[in-house]
Amino acid sequence: MGNEFVVLSDAPVGLAGDRLDFVRYVDALAELVTADTTQTPFTVGVFGAWGSGKSSLLRMLDERLSTDHAERTVRVHFNPWVHRREPNMLLPLLHTLQDTLAEDRSNRFRETVKRLRFMIANLTTDALLRKVSGGNVSIDKINELAEQYAEQRGKVESEMRNLRRTLQEQADAVGERGARLLFFIDDLDRCEPHEIIDLLESVKLFLDLRNVCVILAVAKNVVDRGVGVKYREFGFEASTVIEIGDEYLDKMIQLPLYLPPIExxxxxxxxxxxxxxxxxxxxxxxxxxxxxxxxxxxxxxxxxxxxxxxxxxxxxxxxxxxxxxxxxxxxxxxxxxxxxxxxxxxxxxxxxxxxxxxxxxxxxxxxxxxxxxxxxxxxxxxxxxxxxxxxxxxxxxxxxxxxxxxxxxxxxx
Ligand SMILES: Nc1ncnc2c1ncn2[C@@H]1O[C@H](COP(=O)(O)OP(=O)(O)OP(=O)(O)O)[C@@H](O)[C@H]1O
Ligand SMILES: [Mg+2]
Incomplete structure (x- = not known):
């Protein structure tokens, strides 16, 4: 071989490094997530195999929104892998949201930041966290669980509902200031299979709110692996696991975007x-x-x-x-x-x-x-x-x- 050689970095690329014409998806997504006509909650799933460019696409979208729609979106970058050891995702999610809102250049969200700080302080000591930890809660079970919990605590209204209501109020408050909350969730596949479904449940539980969009990067086989491990005791066949994985994501994702094989x-x-x-x-x-x-x-x-x-x-x-x-x-x-x-x-x-x-x-x-x-x-x-x-x-x-x-x-x- 000749003397000249390349060593190419594997870091995700931004718009300037785009060699796969991802910009066409990025522009379309940027328009969708910022449009007034887009109803929320709204979740986009960016599907692609290992190394196909999911993180790059997320990075490009972030870049596009930060330049062209800076005031219109509050972009919250949440990496579940970093927080995978936490008993549940709520606290890190709230922390990340609070930190991001606090950084707003026009300081529009002072009140929301204060309110979130208060919520976090209360939650840290609250027994509720133990109840929702370990992934033993899903959106379908929340009513049932909330009742048990309310009984235990002798409360009529469950803390959980309060929590979601408060979160909704804060998401609305952001909306009143002209912005939409946009969560970027990546690197799910770095988590252990048994953690993946819990993480998805948490996202569904805490981010399924008005004025909130979620962009989730996923490799479908990773979710299937999570389903397989999570429901191992049922001994499902591989094809059933894939079906459950499909159903699971269908419920959660309103807009799937499949990264095609490249040229x-x-x-x-x-x-x-x-x-x-x-x-x-x-x-x-x-x-x-x-x-x-x-x-x-x-x-x-x-x-x-x-x-x-x-x-x-x-x-x-x-x-x-x-x-x-x-x-x-x-x-x-x-x-x-x-x-x-x-x-x-x-x-x-x-x-x-x-x-x-x-x-x-x-x-x-x-x-x-x-x-x-x-x-x-x-x-x-x-x-x-x-x-x-x-x-x-x-x-x-x-x-x-x-x-x-x-x-x-x-x-x-
Ligand atoms: N549009 C693009 N233009 C040029 N290079 C790209 C593009 N998209 C991805 N790449 C390159 O492909 C490789 C994989 O990209 P990336 O990390 O975004 O993929 P991924 O799907 O997130 O991977 P993983 O499955 O590990 O999460 C990186 O080296 C990245 O620089
Ligand atoms: Mg990636």
Missing amino acids: AERFLSGLELTGDLAEHASLLSEIVVPNPRRIKRVLNSCSMASVIARGSRVRPDVLIRLAALRIQSPELYAAVAARPELAPALEDAYAGRLPLDRPDQFIARYGQADADAVKLAVQKFYRAQAYLSAVFADTVFAEVKDELPRYLRMLGS
Whole structure:
């Protein structure tokens, strides 16, 4: 590889770093959440796989709102993961809200800040918190629970309702000053599966209020994992868990936004690659999976290998292919590392030169002792993922057959 290389950061990007045209979603969302015609409470779910750009989208929306609708929204950034050890989410939620309102440039929310401070002080000592802790409360159960609680305390009106009423009053007070409360909730997937549903319940319980919008970044499989763990005792089948997860989110989210798979070619061209990576951009665009984080990891692995290889003769097209395998199909990469002849064998299989139903040809090439193992491995990985046909479309691995162990070492096998 050439001397020039890139190491790409994995930090979420803002509008200036947008290479996936997220701005079209951002502008639409900014308009929706600020429109007078949008009824509240209103929850947007930003759905996307691991590393697909959810946090980046939230950051861009925050940026857009702060520049174009600064007075219209109070943007509260709540990271449940940071507070996951707390007995419940109410206190950190209120604290975060209070801190954000206190920072208002025009100081519009003085009264609300005072009121929230008072609520927090009362709550800290209140037995109610223990009652709603541990996630044993859901919005459906609140009436039932509130009754039990009122009985216990000998109160007619439950504290919980009072609490929600007070919160509603404060959300309305913010509305009267021309602003809407907007909660950004991200990094749910960093929490333990059993904490995730509790967190969602808390959000539903405490933020389902007039003049409040919630933007929630979620990977659906993470919620399903949460449902699976939370309701483990019921022994649901995997498909039922997925259904419950769907239902759960349907109830909670009024506007789902699904981040689509990206166009790799466009993303790569936006990264302004140089040197060998730029020269092999079209190979790269064929062999990366459509996920920005994975693509960056492939490119960074190539850079790492190019530094390790400095001074020795290497073929960039081989390294790029192996880096893609290393990041995107670790099991196949490990199999190639253990048995390098598998790589040219897969090239032959894809080209039809090595029919999978001809054991005699495997024996002729690899000898009786190894034929079966190579055949099994080829069968296992052949067409295992769509992009593999591009990795093995040529004869590059056959051409460097004897040097493959050296290449594999550069990528760390
Ligand atoms: N619109 C974009 N333009 C350019 N790069 C992007 C864009 N969106 C995301 N990325 C890049 O993709 C990677 C993953 O982004 P991000 O952290 O936003 O994804 P995520 O879905 O929040 O991930 P996680 O599942 O870990 O929460 C980061 O390296 C980020 O810089
Ligand atoms: Mg994220």
